[in-house]
Amino acid sequence: MQAKTIIVASLLALTITSPFSYAQDAATTAAPAAAPIAAAATALPAAAGTAAAVPAEQVIASLTKENALLQERLKALESCSITSAELAARNSKRLKEMAGDVRAQRQGLADFEGYVKWMSGHVAGYSKYLAAGSVAARFAKVLPIPYAGQASMFTKFVSDAAVSLGASSVSINKYLATSQQFVTRVDALDPARPTHTQEVSDLTRFADQDLLKGMLEVQDRLVTTSQLTTSSLSFLESLNHYVGSTDEYWAKTKSLLKSDDKAEKSFLSESTTALRNKAQAFNAKFILFDATVKKAAPQIKSLVAYDDLIRSMDPRFAKLR
Template identity: 70%
Template structure:
């Protein structure tokens, strides 16, 4: 009896094991239907990553915008920049004005100097009919020696006029530059107007003086060459100058002394003048491009805020 019971229990256990095994083998067939929702569960993670990336990109854009805003330039900024540069230019203009007094003094001295040796021009006019060696303007052209004196007088007169005119213009520039005030409501307009004045009036007068003084320097060189030539021939035994001597003083030694002193004086004064002219030229070469740069910045300021500069 017990043996039967054991066998029955064994058979029942075996059948249960077989049923469980069959059930476990059938499970894979149902896996695809239960595994479909899995990708949906991963979507929140991907969305979070996308949001994080967009947030980071937005932060970078905000930083770039702030940087651009800090680098932006307004018409007031440009006016302040030009005002600073204008005040720097005033230092060179003041130095130029100090030289103007010495230039004016030299031009006046040259005017009297040229007039004082007009008689030597007459003497050389006679000599030039026979001697063609004089290394002076119009050498060998007796009829033009007198013209040299008259042209010199005109040139020196024009130099004097230019100097005095520039003294007035430069003083106007300095006064207006010193009066610039960023607290005034017309500050931008005042700066813009002064930039235009510097370009159209100050720079024009400056270069005109430069040209006139350069001509004066050339005139000085020609005059010095003339005096040296006359000084060389006066008192010589050249028969060609016999008639020319009649235009000179009767005291030949005094004449030689006068010519020597005049030549030395002109040479020394011309050297000092040319040295100061070189310094003046240097300031013109420095200031001219600075003023042109101011005009460029002023044009930009006007384009940014055209209502403050409609002139």
């Protein structure tokens, strides 16, 4: 009787309609398994065997439940499917969001360019104080040494500063052009055009290879400019404090400066104050720029990852991989 029950349950299981091969395999496997299960069940003594045969209803319910789970999984997979065009649309949206940050960067870059030009002109004006300071440093131990701890290297400090500031100016102007090109191309994106997916892909590669490279270069140049500013300001502040408390500096460096001590002291004090104020404004804006760079770098890498997926999905882009 038990063997018949199991065989009936197996036959009923085979009748369950399922679009999945996995459910069919499960039902097919149940039939050959019925014989050993039945033999094992009849071999057990009635007094010793406490486990009853699995009811047919329970087997059917179990297989039905499994079939329903498979259907749910298939629906989930179908809902997760996405086309290359849809991925391109997502990248297009991210590119437009990034363009907003780039526009904010460009507003600050104009101020950076102005500061670099101002600093370049004033470093030349500070050179005489650096030169005089290197002389005074021989007897005024409190004065900081402007370049790498070597007072005799003041000319190298000034020349290196000029070269570095010049390089910063070049990087800023180059990135202004690159970022403008990026913003213009993003604004021109149109999902209705048949070439939209290709345009998004090309723009993503431009952002990775040109925009990010220029952005990081400007970031590096501005860090150097900030360091030069800090070094110059530290020296001028200490020198200004020293000359305000003694005339010994003027006496020993008279040949390097003007004859009018008052005019020199006034110019030195005003220059120090101007550099301090401009340095504070520069550093505040640089913090904002640095934050946008740190945000943009992972965004662009994410865009590239999605673009790689688009190219692998769409045969039209396979040759571009």
